[in-house]
Amino acid sequence: MHRFSARPLIPFALGIAAAVLGMGLAGRGSYADTRYEELSLFTNVMSLVRSHYVEPVDERALVTGAVRGILSELDPHSSFMDAEAYAEMQIDTRGEFEGLGIEISKHEDGSIEVVSPIEGTPAAEAGLRARDRIVAICPTEKPEDWTEPCRGTQDLSLFEAVQLMRGRRGSAITVEIMREGFERPRPFRIVRGMVKIVSAEGRSLEPGYGYVRVRAFQERTHAELRDALRKVHKENPDGLGDSCSTCGTTRAGCSIRR
Numbered sequence: 001m002h003r004f005s006a007r008p009l010i011p012f013a014l015g016i017a018a019a020v021l022g023m024g025l026a027g028r029g030s031y032a033d034t035r036y037e038e039l040s041l042f043t044n045v046m047s048l049v050r051s052h053y054v055e056p057v058d059e060r061a062l063v064t065g066a067v068r069g070i071l072s073e074l075d076p077h078s079s080f081m082d083a084e085a086y087a088e089m090q091i092d093t094r095g096e097f098e099g100l101g102i103e104i105s106k107h108e109d110g111s112i113e114v115v116s117p118i119e120g121t122p123a124a125e126a127g128l129r130a131r132d133r134i135v136a137i138c139p140t141e142k143p144e145d146w147t148e149p150c151r152g153t154q155d156l157s158l159f160e161a162v163q164l165m166r167g168r169r170g171s172a173i174t175v176e177i178m179r180e181g182f183e184r185p186r187p188f189r190i191v192r193g194m195v196k197i198v199s200a201e202g203r204s205l206e207p208g209y210g211y212v213r214v215r216a217f218q219e220r221t222h223a224e225l226r227d228a229l230r231k232v233h234k235e236n237p238d239g240l241g242d243s244c245s246t247c248g249t250t251r252a253g254c255s256i257r258r
């Protein structure tokens with residue numbers, strides 16, 4: 001990766017700003033529809049970057065970044081998915097995949113943190129726990145650009161880490177775990193398996209009261225939620241209570257809120 005001082009880029013940035021300002025002033029009123037002015041501004045900036053930036057640019061990456069920025073300006077729930085991200089979402093929606101069976105997030109130190117191992121999955125059987133930090137991943141099949149057997153997770157995005165940890169059922173992977181009480185990271189070897197995520201489950205708390213939890217919304221959520229409700233009703237043949245603290249109603253069979 002090349003590193004450049006900020007100083008040589010200052011004239012380039014000023015030139016871009018001046019050129020864009022000039023184009024904006026010259027183009028004002030030249031189009032009947034202001035939408036074309038805004039599109040022209042985008043293409044002009046792209047042209048200037050292509051012609052004058054200090055090194056060659058990946059135009060596809062620039063356009064993707066621009067689209068991602070457009071959607072991020074709308075609200076926190078709008079985002080752009082490329083083909084790989086969309087494929088990953090489809091896997092999550094099905095709720096069935098070959099891998100380890102853990103929910104992960106980024107820790108404040110940059111490593112990957114285990115939010116929770118899913119019960120009955122290879123990760124849980126191997127001994128992974130909530131709040132474990134995966135500090136390095138050692139895949140059995142290394143990517144072509146790897147020269148080392150393991151790679152630290154601080155340099156990996158969540159998506160990259162997921163791609164490395166997923167794999168064929170029966171194949172093995174080693175992850176280095178740092179846990180409270182560990183003096184140094186310890187290796188955990190995990191054999192991948194078929195992971196099926198139950199999106200809804202329910203149980204009785206006490207006679208007349210039941211609890212139903214929706215973990216995630218997937219293709220099977222409707223059927224699993226229905227089965228969970230039937231289970232709770234079957235466990236309470238005398239009926240459920242009239243009060244419902246989760247939705248603030250006072251009727252039997254109250255609706256469920258997310």
